[in-house]
Amino acid sequence: MHIVIVDSSRVILKVVAGMLEPRGHVVTQFTDSAEALAYVTDNPRVRALITSLEVRPIGGLELCWSARLLAEASRPLSIIVMSSVRNARNLSEALDSGADDFIDKPPGAEELQARLRAAERLTSLQSELIRLAETDPLTGLLNRRAFLLRSREAAGRAGSFGRLSAVLLDIDHFKRINDEYGHDVGDTAIKAVTGLIAQEGIAGRLGGEEFALVLPGRNLTEAEAAANRLRLNAADLRIRSPRGPVRLTCSFGVSEWGEGETVEGLLKRADIALYEAKNGGRNRVVSATNELVLARAG
Template structure:
């Protein structure tokens, strides 16, 4: 488990780290609370923050509050405050500021490890709840809501002048697969296509037989090439059916991030390209940058 410790005293940091590191915990220690917050913000592996109330430039209470905001952004984080002055007021202020627990400074080994075992149980449970809330149960990809949240976060990182391509994918004649071979085969087809999309970029199932893939830092040409490879892989799929292997194809619409873009606009143009691919023969990759698609968008 990854733990961050914050205290103005290097002696206290050394004492607490000395209790944790022999137990196999990964520990990062800070005397500066702003540096600690920056590290927390950019290091999603941290599961526990142990901070004194007496830190600067952010107070311990301010650090607790900021850490709690990070945890509310769908991230497991357990916050323990330390103080050499344990009293009802300190305890109440810490809990009101977002702390999960309170411990005297310097902590005793037995009490500290017991509280960390509780923290591990809680953050593991939070991890599982987040996974269940964000995951499509049939495919294991992001569900629609989680996909839109992830692509928006990626867009924020890319900024106006960055690159990102988006690919919308639809299984061709999916209703025919269900009608002729049954819903079990249809589900297996959805799962097989999902496996092709997983492992690179941000992949989600938008609903039914439609999927989306965002590729941050990829150009339109790279997105088109990736969609082309996926198209060929989909053609090679063989789904086990009661009357022998079932084959399928997929159609793809590709768009690319432009300056002043919105996620809605990016996906809308990919959707227009996907419609073009399906209406002109299926088993195709169409880019939103072609003249025909731009004409339709207008």
């Protein structure tokens, strides 16, 4: 487990790390609580935060509160407070501030290991609950809600002038596949398309046979190239059925992030382009342009 320890004393840090590292834990140490919070924020693989109440510049209780807000943003994290003064007030304040556990400082080795085993059970359960809440059960892709959340986070990182593109796609004549070959074959087709897009970027299933990609760091030209490659790969798929291999194609709409954009606007323009791709004969890639958006809006 990746553990961050925060304490003003390097001696305490060394002692606690010495108990943990021989057990295979990855330990990152901080005397500065602001630096620790920034590190935990930027490293979602951190699964436990152990902090003293007596830390600076962010106090221990505030650090607990800030870290708990991170955990509420869909990431597993166990927070353990340690203090050399154990009393009812310190304990209640720590728990009310978002801590999961409270131990003496310096902790005993056996007690610390037991607390961390409990933390591992907690974060494993949190991870599974998050997975169930965010994942489409058929494909394993992000569901609509989780996809929009991750896309907004990517847009926030891109800023007003960053490179970011969106691709919307769906399977052409999917109802016909279901009607002619059955829903089991239709589900297999959906999973086959999922296999093509799952590693492309932020990938989600919006519903039925419709999928979405947000591609951080890629401009419109690069997104168009990715969409065309996916289109060709989809056309090469052969889906097994009792009546022989089933072929399919997909249509794509592409849009690029612009100044003052919202994720909803980015996806809406890709959706307009997808409509034009399907209306224009399917099995093609269409990119959103100002003229196209204005024409559809009219």
